[in-house]
Amino acid sequence: MSHRILFVCLGNICRSPAAEGVFRALMPNARTDSAGTAGWHVGKPPYGPMQAAAAARGIDLSDLRARQFSAGDFTRFDLILGMDAENLAEIEALRPAGNTTPVRLFTEFALETGATHVPDPYYTRDFDGALDLIEAASAGLARHLGQ
Template sequence: MMAYRVLFVCLGNICRSPMAEAVFRDRIRAAGLANQVEVSSAGTGDWHVGRPPHEGTRKLLDRHGISYEGMRASQLKREDGEAYDLIVAMDSRNEEDIRSMIGPGAKAEVIRFLTLAPELGLEDVPDPYYTGNFDEVYEMVRAGCDRLVGRIEAKGSNRD
C-alpha cells in the first residue's frame, strides 16, 4: 500500500508547520500508522531554508517529549501538489499562496489546519514568530493533529 502523504505549510517553516509535523508524526506513531503515513513540512517563503525549527518550537517540543530530530526548513515547490495527498495550510494567507504555488488541478487536497478543529472558533493558527505564544499554538496543533489522525484512521478502515 502506498503511504498517505501529508505536508504542513506555514510562512517560513520554522514555527507552526514544523511543530505540526513533529506533533503529527508523534501521534501517527502512537496510533500505529507510522508505516502508512508520511509527514513533512514546508514554508511558502525561502528565508529560513536549511535551518532547524525556531527555538520556541524546539523548547516546546522538548517539554512535551516530542522529537524534531533532523528537521530543517524547506520551501514549498510546485511538484508538492502532486507528491502529497494532503497539504495543510496553517492560515488563510498560506492557503492562498499554496494554491497559487501548486497550481489548479494539483492532486493534493488543500485544507486550512483549523478546519480540523472547528470547535476552536478560529480560522487561522496565529504565528508565534510574531506573537511569541508557542503554548497557544501547541494546543491548536495538538487538537488538529488528533483529528487528522482520526480522519486518516477512518479513511483506512473505509479501504478494507
Template sequence: MKVLFVCMGNICRSPTAEAVLRKYAQDAQLDSRITIDSAGTGDWHAGKGPDQRACQAAARRGYDLSALRARQVIAEDFQRFDLILAMDYDNLKRLEALRPADSNGELDLFLRRYKLGSDAVPDPYYGGEDGFEQVLDLIERGAAGLLDEIRGRQ
C-alpha cells in the first residue's frame, strides 16, 4: 500500500504524519509493505526540512523528521499512491481541484476517515509549542487507525 499525507507547505503536519506512520509500520514489521510519503499543496518550502518546532516535538516522542524534505504535490502522485490523506478541508479541496480525471488514488480527509471526533489536523505553524503537541496527539491516533486499515487489507 502506498500512502501520501498532504498539508499546505509540507513542513509541519504531513511530514509529522509520515514519520509517525513510518515508525508505527516499522514497529509492526509492516514497513516493507508500505510506501509512505508527504507533500504540500503549496511550493513555498520545497526542498527545505520540516519546521524545527515540529522536529523537536516529534523527537521528544521518538520520531525523526530530519531526513524529510518538503515537496509539492504533482499530478503523478494521484497515480502513484493508493491513498492520499489531506490534513484539513482546505487541502482536501485543493487536492480535489488538482486530481486528474483518470486518477487511481483514493482521496480522503485523514482524521475523518477514522472517526476520531475531529475531522481536521489544525495547522500549528502560527501558534506555540502546545499546537505541535496537539498535532502529534491527533496524528498518532489517526496513524493507529490507518495501520489497522492497512492490516485489514492484507
C-alpha cells in the first residue's frame, strides 16, 4: 500500500521540506509532499542552510518548491503531519466539514526524544538539531506504517 503523507510547517522552506526529503529517502514508495500554512515563499526552493545541512546527511532537497497548505489537501492525503501546535491549529482551521483525515504532530512519532515540536531552524539557526528530530520522527513514522 502506498501511503500519501503531507508534512506541514509555517513557510515550507525548512522543516516540512526536510521532513519530506528524509521520509522519502526512508520510504521511496510513499507519496509525500510538503506545504506551509503561510504563503510567503510559494515557488521557492528550501532555505539554503537547510539544504546544506540535509545534503551533509545525504538528503537532496533541491527539487522541492514551497507551496501553501489548502483545504483540498485533506482529500489528497491519508495523513497530515504538522511540525508544531500552531501549524496544527492552522491546518484544522481549514478542515472541511465531515472530513476525517488524521492530522497529527510529527513529533508524536519520536516520543523517545521528549520533543513536543520541531523548533523552526529559520529562527533558531539549529538546522542539525531540527534534522535530528526529523530523522527520529521519520523512523518512528516508518515503523508505525509497518515498514
